Amino acid sequence: MFFTVLTIFPxxxxxxxxxxxxxxxxxxxxxxxxxxxxxxxxxxxHQVTDDRPYGGGSGMVMKPEPLASAIRAATxxxxxxxxxxLTPQGSVFDQSMARELASFDGLVLVCGRYEGVDERVCxxxxxxxxxxxxxxxxxxELAAMIVIDxxxxxxxxxxxxxxxxxxxxxxxxxxxxxxxxxxxxFEGNEVPEVLLSGHHQEIEKWRLESSLMxxxxxxxxxxxxxxxxxxxxxxxKKWCHQIEKILGINDQRHKG
Ligand code: 4FV
Numbered sequence: 001m002f003f004t005v006l007t008i009f010p011x012x013x014x015x016x017x018x019x020x021x022x023x024x025x026x027x028x029x030x031x032x033x034x035x036x037x038x039x040x041x042x043x044x045x046h047q048v049t050d051d052r053p054y055g056g057g058s059g060m061v062m063k064p065e066p067l068a069s070a071i072r073a074a075t076x077x078x079x080x081x082x083x084x085x086l087t088p089q090g091s092v093f094d095q096s097m098a099r100e101l102a103s104f105d106g107l108v109l110v111c112g113r114y115e116g117v118d119e120r121v122c123x124x125x126x127x128x129x130x131x132x133x134x135x136x137x138x139x140x141e142l143a144a145m146i147v148i149d150x151x152x153x154x155x156x157x158x159x160x161x162x163x164x165x166x167x168x169x170x171x172x173x174x175x176x177x178x179x180x181x182x183x184x185x186f187e188g189n190e191v192p193e194v195l196l197s198g199h200h201q202e203i204e205k206w207r208l209e210s211s212l213m214x215x216x217x218x219x220x221x222x223x224x225x226x227x228x229x230x231x232x233x234x235x236x237k238k239w240c241h242q243i244e245k246i247l248g249i250n251d252q253r254h255k256g
Pocket of ligand 1: 086087088112113114115116117130131132133134135136137138139140143
């Protein structure tokens with residue numbers, strides 16, 4: 001996977017390339033990553049990349065010429081790359097989009113600044129408009145890092161042996177189960193006994209129930225759009241049963 005970032009602040013990516021799984025993936029050549037300064041494609045001697053908006057108003061807009069030249073240069077280097085503009089106008093990024101992007105050989109990530117980029121660039125040169133969320137950033141760089149991070153994790157070999165992306169949150173449409181590590185007792189709170197049992201089937205069942213409960217309580221929207229399998233249906237029905245029983249007893253108590 002080739003990541004090419006187009007930005008007026010390429011140095012922002014230096015610490016990002018130099019740490020953790022991203023650093024290892026670059027060292028192992030699992031990914032190839034570079035940040036290019038859009039200014040290098042501005043032909044005037046002041047390398048201007050922004051200008052005042054037609055129609056007036058506050059703020060500046062990124063000029064189309066330097067951006068278009070930078071995008072064309074990047075796609076000449078990686079012809080099969082998809083171009084991505086990070087913008088609040090885009091489809092909100094999620095794990096399934098990360099999986100889709102991870103299937104390509106290359107991504108050219110365009111980071112806007114100021115009020116945004118000239119619309120004509122979006123029209124002719126952008127394959128994907130992606131937003132990392134409904135808020136306004138000062139630039140697309142942080143959003144580009146989020147996309148690169150989430151996509152890199154899905155590239156085979158990027159995560160060391162012990163980690164597996166298919167066990168991720170959202171991999172099965174659920175939030176991840178609760179995680180515990182030593183000490184067995186922390187400030188009086190014990191690790192759930194089943195996790196110490198070595199009984200892998202019981203542990204998997206506990207983890208599925210933990211995932212389902214956390215998703216039910218924190219992100220029931222995810223459960224509503226998930227295609228539940230038989231085991232998940234059984235667990236949810238069991239909980240419904242328990243809740244109806246409690247409500248029934250409570251009714252009796254009040255009718256008493
Ligand atoms: C953004 C987002 C975002 C908008 C104007 C940069 C800023 C400035 N990008 N997801 N939310 N971009 O707010 O991706 O150019």
